[in-house]
Amino acid sequence: MKFTVSPRLLDHFGVAMYNTVTKAIAELCANAYDADAKIVKINYTDSQIVISDDGLGMTTSDMKEKYLHLGRDRRGDESENGELTQSGRAVIGNKGIGKLAGFGIVQTMTIETWKSGEKTRLTLDRDALDTVEELESFDLQPTVTKVRSKTSSGTTITLSDFLEEVKRPEDxxxxxxxxxxxxxxxxxxxxxxxxxxxxxxxxxxxxxxxxxxxxxxxxxxxxxxxxxxxxxxxxxxxxxxxxxxxxxxxxx
Structure with missing residues (x-):
């Protein structure tokens, strides 16, 4: 016997708070801030939103253990620096659920992140998550490639397939x-x-x-x-x- 998580919970604890473009992008930018990014570039059109940062990035292992760990609170993680980032910034992101902010406004999120000479790409589909019986059983297959520089790092998140009710604000x-x-x-x-x-x-x-x-x-x-x-x-x-x-x- 064990607890399971219904995918519909995405609508309750991960998505409902980010039902506007401004709120969703702000939370994803907060995640970049917590990754010690210095620059975030947002390319915003009627068809998609691309958010790129020069933060710490993630390895494939990081993505599995941290990014895909829903509800993870980095503030209480002994492997992290508690309330502070590596550079000493106060952590501002939501506790473990802000990573899902994009699903408040789109159907598809593509995460591309690179660190230590490794680039990991993963596409998440909101409809596909809604069809599985248990979220833990949903098998994700990221694409992993090598990059020339082992010192550069960062993350790019692409949001596409806007939900019908979403309104696009002016720049x-x-x-x-x-x-x-x-x-x-x-x-x-x-x-x-x-x-x-x-x-x-x-x-x-x-x-x-x-x-x-x-x-x-x-x-x-x-x-x-x-x-x-x-x-x-x-x-x-x-x-x-x-x-x-x-x-x-x-x-x-």
Missing amino acids: EVLRAYLARHLPARHDWQIFVNGVKCSPGSIPGKKLGSMTSSKDTAGCVGTTSLRTIGAVWNPALASEFEIVLFRTPAYSA
Whole structure:
């Protein structure tokens, strides 16, 4: 006798939270942030979304033991650094389920990741997962190839076959959402169709600004800074502009 997991649970604990393009992409970008990526490039069209990062990437073993381990909490994993990434960033991704965020908006997710001279490619189909009796019995066969460089690493996730009810936001709306909900750091940049997400991406009336060139390992999330009366602490700033806005209620 043992517990089993119904594939329909994807709709309850993994997908329902990410039923908009902005939420799904933000969570996948959060995973890239937790992988210590410095640059994330999002190519966004009406037919697909491609999210590429230069983070730590995964080997085939990593994908099996970590990525495909649903519900895994890296914060409590002794092989990980708890609440911090390898570079010392505070972990921001959802606990073990954010990797499925793409299924909130598309039928097909293709993950291509490379590390230590090895590239692993895996395609996940939402409909196929829904047809198996037990999720644990679903056999996944990744494609593994060698790459020339053993030092480069990263991950590319391609989302395709949009669900019918999904609405595609304009580029500027997506950039504003990502700028609002993800950290602002000098070593972390996101581009949507070649245009960088920045505090200037957020609509609103600019009330004032302060800048700091102090280079520290700390960071401040952008949301807390865009509040009237926010306290500026130069010790936490890291080569970016602190801008105060009065913004209307915003959701995406």
